[in-house]
Amino acid sequence: xxxxxxxxxxxxxxxxxxxxxxxxxxxxxxxxxxxxxxxxxxxxxxxxxxxxxxxxxxxxxxxxxxxxxxxxxxxxxxxxxxxxxxxxxxxxxx
Numbered sequence: 001x002x003x004x005x006x007x008x009x010x011x012x013x014x015x016x017x018x019x020x021x022x023x024x025x026x027x028x029x030x031x032x033x034x035x036x037x038x039x040x041x042x043x044x045x046x047x048x049x050x051x052x053x054x055x056x057x058x059x060x061x062x063x064x065x066x067x068x069x070x071x072x073x074x075x076x077x078x079x080x081x082x083x084x085x086x087x088x089x090x091x092x093x094x
Contacts, residue, residue, distance in 0.1 A: 029084075032084070032088075033087075033088075033091060036088040036091045036092060037091060037092075037094075039088075039092060040091060040092035040093070040094065043092060050089050050092045050093055051089055056085055059081065059085065060078060060081055060082070060085075063077050063081045064077045064078060064081075
């Protein structure tokens with residue numbers, strides 16, 4: 001019985017750690033969104049096109065390489081950052 005409790009405690013500890021990591025991710029996304037809004041204002045004031053294909057490709061290549069170094073799959077990082085970048089473009093248009 002004690003073995004199960006320690007296993008349950010370990011699982012709870014791990015899940016708590018994941019919750020903290022998830023909270024950090026959400027906070028970082030909120031910070032990123034604020035920066036994106038500032039970029040949107042900057043671009044509007046200067047009539048700069050929202051979509052910058054060169055920058056988008058640089059970001060994807062860089063983040064995928066960083067993810068690979070940390071043992072993350074290219075597919076995960078590509079999908080994640082494509083969503084983030086698509087969202088950023090929509091925010092910049094507002």
